[in-house]
Amino acid sequence: MADMIGIILAAGKGTRMKSKLPKALHPICGKPMTRYVIDACKESGIETVVVVIGHGADQVREGLGDDVRYAVQEEQLGTGHACKEALLEIDADEGNVIVATGDTPLLAADVLRSLAENHVSSGSAATVLTAILDDAGHYGRIIRADDGSVRAIIEAKDCTPEQRAVREMNSGIYCFSLPLLRKYLDEIKPANAQGEYYLTDVIGLMVANGHKVSALVSDDTDIVLGINHRVDLAHLTSIVRQRILERLMLDGVTIIDPSSTYPDYDVQVGRDTVIYPMTVLEKGCRIGEGCIIGPSTRLVNVELGNEVTVLSSTIVDSTVGDGTRIGPFANIRPGCRIGRDVKIGDFVEAKNSEIGDSVSMAHLSYVGDSTVGERANIGAGTITCNYDGRTKNRTVIGKNAFIGSNSTLVAPVEIGDGAYVAAASAITENAPPDSLAIARSRQTVKEGWAKRRREERG
Numbered sequence: 001m002a003d004m005i006g007i008i009l010a011a012g013k014g015t016r017m018k019s020k021l022p023k024a025l026h027p028i029c030g031k032p033m034t035r036y037v038i039d040a041c042k043e044s045g046i047e048t049v050v051v052v053i054g055h056g057a058d059q060v061r062e063g064l065g066d067d068v069r070y071a072v073q074e075e076q077l078g079t080g081h082a083c084k085e086a087l088l089e090i091d092a093d094e095g096n097v098i099v100a101t102g103d104t105p106l107l108a109a110d111v112l113r114s115l116a117e118n119h120v121s122s123g124s125a126a127t128v129l130t131a132i133l134d135d136a137g138h139y140g141r142i143i144r145a146d147d148g149s150v151r152a153i154i155e156a157k158d159c160t161p162e163q164r165a166v167r168e169m170n171s172g173i174y175c176f177s178l179p180l181l182r183k184y185l186d187e188i189k190p191a192n193a194q195g196e197y198y199l200t201d202v203i204g205l206m207v208a209n210g211h212k213v214s215a216l217v218s219d220d221t222d223i224v225l226g227i228n229h230r231v232d233l234a235h236l237t238s239i240v241r242q243r244i245l246e247r248l249m250l251d252g253v254t255i256i257d258p259s260s261t262y263p264d265y266d267v268q269v270g271r272d273t274v275i276y277p278m279t280v281l282e283k284g285c286r287i288g289e290g291c292i293i294g295p296s297t298r299l300v301n302v303e304l305g306n307e308v309t310v311l312s313s314t315i316v317d318s319t320v321g322d323g324t325r326i327g328p329f330a331n332i333r334p335g336c337r338i339g340r341d342v343k344i345g346d347f348v349e350a351k352n353s354e355i356g357d358s359v360s361m362a363h364l365s366y367v368g369d370s371t372v373g374e375r376a377n378i379g380a381g382t383i384t385c386n387y388d389g390r391t392k393n394r395t396v397i398g399k400n401a402f403i404g405s406n407s408t409l410v411a412p413v414e415i416g417d418g419a420y421v422a423a424a425s426a427i428t429e430n431a432p433p434d435s436l437a438i439a440r441s442r443q444t445v446k447e448g449w450a451k452r453r454r455e456e457r458g
Helices: 033-044 057-064 079-087 109-122 178-185 200-208 230-250 449-456
Strands: 004-010 048-053 069-072 096-101 126-132 141-144 150-154 168-177 213-217 261-263 279-282 297-300 314-316 343-346 349-351 360-363 366-368 370-372 383-385 395-397 408-410 413-415
Touching: 004 033, 004 079, 033 048, 033 057, 033 096, 033 109, 033 230, 048 057, 048 079, 057 069, 069 079, 079 178, 079 200, 096 109, 096 178, 109 126, 109 168, 109 213, 126 150, 126 200, 150 200, 150 213, 168 178, 168 200, 178 200, 200 213, 230 261, 366 370, 408 413
Parallel strands: 004 048, 004 096, 048 069, 126 213, 261 279, 279 297, 297 314, 343 360, 349 366, 366 383, 370 395, 383 408, 395 413
Antiparallel strands: 096 168, 126 168, 141 150, 141 168
C-alpha cells in the first residue's frame, strides 16, 4: 500500500455535536476520533495521508499530530470541494487514493487493505465501501446495476420509497483512480439546494462516462458507522471500550464488571490483576501483575508495580512501587513517586512528593512537596505546610522518623533520620537525627474548675 494515498475529510464543524471543540477532536477512550482513522490508514500501509481541516484548523492540527499532511478547506463547500483541496497537497498524477471520513473511528486497517486490493484487482475507476444494515436510515443508498456494479448513490433525502427500502448503505469511504478523481472533480457542479460539491457526483459522472464502479460490502457493519451527534459518540465509544476490555481480558486480566469499567485505548495491565467496578484508567496507565484496582478508582497516567492495591482512590501522573496499598479514599496528585510496600490509608493526600519504601501514612494526612525516607511513620492528622502564600517549600522527613499524630511541619524544614516528633507539635525548626522535637504548650490541669463553673451558672 506504499503507493496508495489517503485523504481524510475532517473539516466540518460538527454542528449537531453542539460543542466548542472541533468534531475531529472529540475523544473516544482517550484518543481523538479522527486520529483513529489516521492510525487505520497508517497501519494499512498508506504512507502519505492528507487530512482536510477547516473549523478550528490550528486546534485540530495540534490535536491530531504532525505525522500527516494538512489541507485547509477555508469554506466548507462539500465533500467534493474538500477532496479537491486535498489533491493540491498531492504531487502524484498516477496511482490510487483512498478517501475516508474523519468521523468513522471503527475503521480498521485490514478493511482498507481489502478495499484497495478489490479496487486494483477489479480494474475499477472507483470502489465504494458499503454495508448491509437492517435500516440504512440517513445514509445514502447504493443502487446496483444488473451486473452488480454500482449504478448510482442516492442520498437518503432524495430517495424514492423503493430506493429508501434498499438496505445497502454508502459508508463515505472510497478508493479512486487518482487521475480519474482529478478529472471528474473538475467537472462536478453544485447543483443542489446546499450549493455544495458532492463527492458522490464524481461516482455519477464516472458511471455516465462508462467507467466501472464497484462496491465492497463490509462484513462488519460497525466499522462504517459515523458520528453525527453525542448519541452516536456514546454508542461508538462503547464499542471501542468493549474491544479494549476484551483485549485486556484475553491478556489475563480479570474485570469483574466490564460494563462499569472504563479504560483508555493505550492502557497496559499485567496478568492476574483484578479490576473492580467503577474503575477509570486514563492516558496510558501501566499496571503490573497481580494488582487489585477499585472499586470506584480513577488512575490517570499512572505506573503501578506488581501486587499493588488501590481501593476507591484517585492517582494522577505518579508512580507506585511493588506491594504498596493505597486507599480507600486517598488522593495522590501529580508528581508523586511512591516506593515499595508503602501503606497510604483513608483520606490521605499527597502531591509532588517522593515517598520511600515501607512508609506508613495510615489516615487523615497531607504530604506535599516532600521527601519521606524509608520506614517513616506519619501519624494521623499530620500536615506539611508547603505553601507560604507566595512560594512552595519542601519538607524532608528522614528514614525511620516518627511523626506523631496531629503534627504540623512548617516548610522548609527537615526531620532527621530516626527523629521523633511529639504528637500535636507545630514544627518550625529542623530536628536533628534521633532527636525528639516537641512544639506545644505544657498541659495545665485545674482541679474542680468545671464543677465550680457549673455551680456559678446555676
